[in-house]
Amino acid sequence: MYTVKQVAELANITVRTLHHYDQIGLLRPTQIGANGYRYYDDEALLRLQQILLYKELGMPLDQIKDILDSPDFNLADALHAHRRALMHRANRLADLITTIESTIVHVERGEMPMSKKQLFQPFSDEQQKAYEREIRLTYGPDKVNESVRNWNGYSPTQKQQVLDEGKVLYTDIIKAIEAGTPPSAAGDLMTRWHEHLRYFYEPTLDILRGLGELYTTHPDFIANFANMHPDLSDWIKEAINHYVDELEYAEIERLLAEDELNKRGDA
Numbered sequence: 438m439y440t441v442k443q444v445a446e447l448a449n450i451t452v453r454t455l456h457h458y459d460q461i462g463l464l465r466p467t468q469i470g471a472n473g474y475r476y477y478d479d480e481a482l483l484r485l486q487q488i489l490l491y492k493e494l495g496m497p498l499d500q501i502k503d504i505l506d507s508p509d510f511n512l513a514d515a516l517h518a519h520r521r522a523l524m525h526r527a528n529r530l531a532d533l534i535t536t537i538e539s540t541i542v543h544v545e546r547g548e549m550p551m552s553k554k555q556l557f558q559p560f561s562d563e564q565q566k567a568y569e570r571e572i573r574l575t576y577g578p579d580k581v582n583e584s585v586r587n588w589n590g591y592s593p594t595q596k597q598q599v600l601d602e603g604k605v606l607y608t609d610i611i612k613a614i615e616a617g618t619p620p621s622a623a624g625d626l627m628t629r630w631h632e633h634l635r636y637f638y639e640p641t642l643d644i645l646r647g648l649g650e651l652y653t654t655h656p657d658f659i660a661n662f663a664n665m666h667p668d669l670s671d672w673i674k675e676a677i678n679h680y681v682d683e684l685e686y687a688e689i690e691r692l693l694a695e696d697e698l699n700k701r702g703d704a
Contacts, residue, residue: 438467438468438476438477438478439476439477439478439482440474440475440476440477441455441456441466441474441475441477444477444481444482444485447482448482448485448486448489450489451686453686453689454685454689455475457689457692457693458485458488458498459475460692460693461498461499461502461692462502463488463498463501463502463505464481464484464485464488465481466481467480467481483512484505487501487505487512487515488501488505490515490519491504491519492643493643493647494519494522494643495641495643495644587636587637587638591636599633599636602633603633606626606629606630606633607665609626609629610623610626610630610669610672610673611665611666611669613626614666614668614669614672615666620672620673620675620676620679621675621676621679623676623679623680624679624680624683626676627676627677627679627680628680630677631645631680642681642684642685645677645680645681646677646678646681648677649673649674649675649676649677649678649681650674652669652670652673652674652677653670653671653674658670
């Protein structure tokens with residue numbers, strides 16, 4: 438059996454998060470001792486792994502609970518599905534990152550190191566249809582339509598403004614690094630970064646954290662960021678994680694306060 442603290446350390450989440458999962462019925466402790474301590478067994482750890490995997494795919498907690506509580510749920514099938522979804526996502530991200538890095542060189546240096554065909558390679562009809570099918574299966578058609586509408590709805594001038602805003606943002610981030618600003622004090626910059634992403638889509642907190650991971654693990658990001666500033670990859674990843682932690686804590690506090698109000702109302 439594992440204590441709350443041990444489980445939190447194993448899963449790299451907070452004790453507060455585990456308490457929240459308990460309150461909403463997503464992950465109950467296996468046993469509560471006479472001293473009031475919560476304990477979890479191996480089966481509970483497997484359920485927690487599934488929760489975190491579904492969260493990584495951007496699924497809301499209430500939907501995760503419905504899936505895990507379904508009598509038709511099969512752990513082995515779920516793991517295979519997670520692997521397929523993550524492999525598709527990894528391949529998609531690798532294609533996009535390669536194109537983005539080459540495009541950045543063109544935009545920032547005024548050079549064209551790629552052909553026009555390469556410029557739009559990730560958006561070819563064949564690939565785009567495959568990506569769209571995957572997104573539709575995962576998120577439904579509304580998510581796909583929203584993303585397409587967002588970008589296609591911009592005028593050429595607006596698109597250039599988005600690109601220019603991104604340049605200014607990263608310039609300001611580099612200035613903060615050079616000024617010795619710790620990542621934990623970069624909330625305003627990360628808010629701007631978060632808002633900039635919304636020009637393209639509405640990212641979940643897990644997506645935000647995943648981007649931070651990519652910045653320090655994908656060779657293209659590492660190389661490009663190193664050209665901008667040697668500490669950029671690690672600094673921005675830490676800043677993103679701190680920013681997302683704060684958003685998660687705020688949401689948990691809000692839900693706990695809401696739950697407390699509901700309990701008082703029922704009393």
